[in-house]
Amino acid sequence: xxxxxxxxxxxxxxxxxxxxxxxxxxxxxxxxxxxxxxxxxxxxxxxxxxxxxxxxxxxxxxxxxxxxxxxxxxxxxxxxxxxxxxxxxxxxxxxxxxxxxxxxxxxxxxxxxxxxxxxxxxxxxxxxxxxxxxxxxxxxxxxxxxxxxxxxxxxxxxxxxxxxxxxxxxxxxxxxxxxxxxxxxxxxxxxxxxxxxxxxxxxxxxxxxx
Numbered sequence: 001x002x003x004x005x006x007x008x009x010x011x012x013x014x015x016x017x018x019x020x021x022x023x024x025x026x027x028x029x030x031x032x033x034x035x036x037x038x039x040x041x042x043x044x045x046x047x048x049x050x051x052x053x054x055x056x057x058x059x060x061x062x063x064x065x066x067x068x069x070x071x072x073x074x075x076x077x078x079x080x081x082x083x084x085x086x087x088x089x090x091x092x093x094x095x096x097x098x099x100x101x102x103x104x105x106x107x108x109x110x111x112x113x114x115x116x117x118x119x120x121x122x123x124x125x126x127x128x129x130x131x132x133x134x135x136x137x138x139x140x141x142x143x144x145x146x147x148x149x150x151x152x153x154x155x156x157x158x159x160x161x162x163x164x165x166x167x168x169x170x171x172x173x174x175x176x177x178x179x180x181x182x183x184x185x186x187x188x189x190x191x192x193x194x195x196x197x198x199x200x201x202x203x204x205x206x207x208x209x210x
Contacts (some may be wrong), residue, residue, distance in 0.1 A: 001123045016179075018061075022049050023182035025065050033073075040080030046181060047131045050189050072130075072194055078137060079130065083123055083188045124140030124162065127185075128192030147195060154191050161187050 045068040071174065078191045090112070097108050125144040126155035129135075148155045162184050169176045 007187065018053060018187060020045055020178040021061060021183040022065070024177065027177060029065070029069050034055055037073075037077060040076040041069045043080070043127055043181070043185075044072045044076040044130055045069045046185050047127045047189060050182070051131050051193075052130075054189060054193060057111050075137065076130070076207045079126060079140060082141075083126065086119060087123075090119060117150070120146070120159055122154075124148070124155065124158045124188055125192060128189055128196075132192070133195055136177070147192075147199070150196050150199075156197060158188055158191050 023046075026042045026046045029045065031037040032038050033041065045065045048068045049059060049061055049064055052064065093112055097112065098104065100108065120208075122141060122144045125148045126140060129144045129147065130140055133140075135143065165180075165184050165187070171179045
């Protein structure tokens with residue numbers, strides 16, 4: 001029993017060390033691209049490393065991170081900036097909504113809330129899809145959209161879990177440089193990997209006629 005506890009503590013400690021290391025790399029490479037050009041390829045690199053860890057692959061973390069950063073610099077920035085502009089448009093819509101009242105307020109709220117949920121769903125799934133599949137840019141958005149709406153309860157889990165983690169890092173800001181992006185990335189990859197596996201098994205059953 002004691003040995004099992006020690007093993008579990010070692011496993012947890014190992015993952016905390018890994019997540020802290022990759023989070024520091026995420027912050028460093030984001031700053032390397034002056035944030036506006038660095039955060040999206042750094043995020044793609046972080047998700048790539050986390051995915052390899054989850055697949056029990058031997059990883060030279062810095063090499064994989066830096067290679068992915070260079071390789072996916074352009075494509076990840078295009079995807080990231082599209083999402084950022086979409087988010088900005090939504091934010092402006094809500095700012096406009098704040099100056100309205102009456103029936104138009106109710107109508108626009110009814111329209112904007114589901115659009116916001118869809119946007120957040122795609123936002124949370126886009127990088128797991130990006131590092132898991134080889135697609136063109138429009139297909140990444142399509143797959144993230146289809147998967148997120150096919151499993152709305154898991155999408156909600158990702159959103160709520162990420163919000164809880166963000167509140168934790170706001171409450172304890174010293175944790176931010178160590179675990180902020182990497183823990184959210186781990187959560188999203190865990191949920192996404194389960195969904196990818198489930199969809200793959202479903203496809204096998206359909207193709208085999210079972």
